[in-house]
Amino acid sequence: MSATTATATDAATGTKVMTYREALRLALQEELARDERVFLMGEEIGVFGGAYKVTAGLLDQFGEDRVRDTPISEEGFVGAGVGAAMIGERPVVEIMTLNFILVAMDQVINHAAKIGAMFGGEVRCPLVIRTPNGAGNQLTAQHSQSFDGWFAGTPGLKVVAPANPADAKGLLKAAIRDDDPVLVLENLPIYKEKGEVPLDPDFVTPIGRAAVVREGTDVTLVAHSFATLRALRAAAGLAERHGVSAEVVDLRSLRPLDVETVAASVAKTNRAVCVEEGWPSYGVTAELSARIQHACFDDLDAPVERVGMAEVPLPYAKVLELAAMPGEDRIAGAVLRSLGLAR
């Protein structure tokens, strides 16, 4: 990273180029400074500076009361976040990677997500859980999986998944300010990606709004998180090699889901290819396909296509891992199939 680009501030627009990781850190920093009720909990977030360095420096800046290292006890400290949130604290809990949330699922799904409805709105749970995720580094079956759809299919939770630095800052801040439990799905391969980030401390990305991140006319690619980057790369390749004009919609929020933006795009292009890093069966792309075919039945010129992780626990060997992931070639293949240009 060159120091000049990383610190270059655009005074006119009030933005700064930074990595996704730095944007998350900035969001945490601003919210910790803004609101006394905000505090962080998680494994290795303090002394160690964060397993992936998102929280680096925050312990020194805010102290142990606000930046709390925890033992390896996910069920315990996620649940502690739920309880503290119920009486008005604003805990931001880091789970080292999404995989480890599985041992805390009971607190996430059967406690945090239930509170609003089960008690008739008497008490709220403004808890944020932020956790990175992502395949591609040979971390193998227990450490590289994306079951984003499981959470997005749970009433009572909100789920956001930023795909670029600006949204990383904006969505994390929106999550912290939200009065409901919000799961912020971060992404390991995107941590180092750079982009312009608004410096306004009150900049937030609204929850429940997708964004058209590339305009096109022939087909709509719908994705979230790292799959958005794959979709953008596939779209660039399709334009270059096949003259295909692909529009890319970045969902940004999975629950609530901005079906309107997706449907408006599909109404224009008449074709949809949904992409995710997770297993497609019963997943995010399954949900998208169902909603698109219903909302856009008369607009569709081809069946909705979807691309996802091969349906195996991810193997270790690089060749196998690469084959399993929803690479740009598979996305392009699905687009060509949807256009009738390939079988």
Add this chain to the structure above:
Amino acid sequence: MPAVAAPSALRHLYEQMVLGRVFETEAERQYKADHIGGYCHLSSGQEATTVGTMHALQPDDLLVTGYRSHGFALARGVSPEAVMAELFGRRDGCAHGRGGSMHLLDVGHGYYGGWGIVAGQLPVAAGLALGLVRQRRPQAVLVELGDGAVNMGAFHESLNLASLWGLPVVFLVVNNEYGMGTSVARASAEPELYRRAAAYRMHGERVDGNDVQAVIEASDRLLTQAREERRPALLEAMTYRFRGHSVADAGLAYRTKDEVREHQAQDPLFRVRERLRAEGLSDEDFDAIDREADERVAAAVQFALDSPEPDVAQLATGMHAAGSAEQFARMRPGSAFGEQALTFDAGLGS
């Protein structure tokens, strides 16, 4: 196998400890040369515990570990070739290139897996012990966990089940002072971890995990009780990891160089070497032992390099039991793009 090592056995133990150390050093080198990927956790410094417990474990006993497991696999008798090939992600690896460093396994040696989720292996180990009881087999299970695993619910649930049901399992807590960057004192309200067993009316004790003979004595005694009296136990082995948490961690953000150096001065290999020297081994003997370990590890690297990459057409191999392909055969219509070729055609249940 005698529980307490006779002089000739001590040399054998030393050879195994040296092999473990040389293997880890080479694994780190191969990681940096990009032949190994993912997470790779080394156990340099912990050899007395790995080799000692594996010496006490009988051939028919069962072993379960976490992810810091190369040393256990080797000391259990898995060939350096099969372990190195697994780290390289090759076809001849002990998990066919599917598992990598964290998920070694060798059923033939009673090794039921390296597991990657902290404490996830503990209920599994209790279940293996339950299976042994139901099958009226006289063996025991040894399950390794780190000091960081004792604060997970699964730890407590497993200890309670084991004690309540009288399961033949020994919980080996490898206390290397840190879970990633968190010291035991910063993680555990009761930092004398062996005492936690008392909450389940289970025997718990501490052993100097850098003294291979003390480790053998304690683990043999506890495994014998587990086998013969169906009494589970917790053994806390006090040791230290010389390297970072994984090869990606320099291991100095949370501990000082001096602290590491102090422990290195107490290297468990030195202690055995001094005893062997007293028994008459010479510098030449030690050189020969080193050379043999170097050669074995070099051969393992060559074997791994020569082993073919797994076949992509077999991506899903092993996921389901034989015969399952028939059950999935009618799931193809409407498949996601690539799913059909990658999953249904790629060895699913065949």
